[in-house]
Amino acid sequence: MFTADNYIVANSVEEAYELNKARNSTVVGGMLWLKMSNKKFKNIIDLSKLELDKIEETEEEIQIGAMVSLRELETNEILKANFGEAFKESVRHIVGVQFRNCATIGGSVYGRFGFSDILTLLMSLDCYVKVYPTGIIPIEEYAKQKQENEILEKIIIKKHNYNISYLTQRLTKTDFPILACSVAKIDDKYRVSIGARPMRAVLVENELSSNPTEEEIVKLQNHIEETVKFGSNMRASGEYRKLLAKILTKRAIENIGG
Template sequence: MKINGYQTVKSLEEAYNLLNENKQNAIVAGGAWMRLSSKVIETAIDLSGLELDQIVETKDTFEIGAMATLRQVEKQEGLKELYNGVLSKALSKIMGVPIRNVATIGGSIIGKYSFSDVLTPLVVMNVELEFYKKGIISLEDFLVSKDRSKDILVKVVIKKEEAKAYFHKMQKTGLDFAVVNVAISKKADTFKIAVGARPSLVKFALEAMAFVNGAKEVTEEVILKTADIAGKELKFGTNSKASEEYRRNIAMAYIKRGLREVIK
């Protein structure tokens, strides 16, 4: 990563204009992974003067400023109980405290990292993203959107819901990225099942979700069948971490375990 200039901005408008002034201008969030990239940044835009690191709890939501660190989110009271604390738990498995003190929630979402342990739990919750110009977009839509225009993520809004959730990350050591991660939520009788690090970007197991959501009662038989469908419908791949077959097997194992857990 080469950085030619650095600008701390005073307003979102200034940041937005600067961002779109030059193709090679970019926002630096935490910058935790920047060193891994070989990109050239003409002007690095620093948003840290804009107080985007606040987390506000309202009656119906948690509004998380995009510059809040992963560690702030992990430790936020209230969020630790939402969806039985699935987000805190997922964040606590990422790398180690010093990284989570730097990496931001916004940077983790906007990069659409395929290995992300942030996106997988978030996507089974009810989450909206607030951009400076584009306004509000649901996380689900954002993940599939092909829109490449540059904008600034301002807030991540998580709706408070009575729901249970499960997250598991299969990793080889405490510093490892996910080999596969699985998140499941159950709100009333509706299940969401998402699998990330397949090794590509997190995806819902839509057919499996349709099956389990259509079942009258979630029996052990239904659970096995749901995992089976998910294993068949989702695409997995091979890389140096694991083979396609292994990823499928462990995703299915953890989908089963997750379903058993959320129906408890």
């Protein structure tokens, strides 16, 4: 378990950023990942007074505050109405309900974990992050960046006509995924994201037509084989993950009804 000298509740995002710049300081979300470390922090900075625990809908977009819990992603009606079961599907295997009540989307996205379900799903959507002080950037750009002392404020998803299939393979129900695949048909274009490789999720370029033929799907599978890197760890080999990625991508496209 980590320890900290000071627990500071930030009054603004600017203040949180300034505090976070100091050596041995860190922002906290649900602290579920942080608690696994033995680090000694000077300051931990709590964002819970910044009203970042809301999911809001406008005509053009859905905004998800960084302090929204994974459980809220699972049960929220706005997300269900816009993205069907995709959010629920992406978090339902993560440990258990009590855990998901505490873990935040901010901690999950900032972490850019190589096993992340959330990042894999978000990458397949028309999605942006609002980061202080940088501003708004596409999630695929953020996913590639190093972790700095920025403050993640919101996840912004542009509204479209979405049809999403989110699939994972796990050794047991609540373990980390050994591969995650999210395919979103956005209006009539596809976005394909592969995560838990076990490296950060990546977007796979594709030339799928609105109703992909078998040939187009095979071409995409070959493209995955040639361009996406897969690694080995105690859960699975890179070769197995590559096979899974090709199979889950095909299955997800078929689920969408392409």
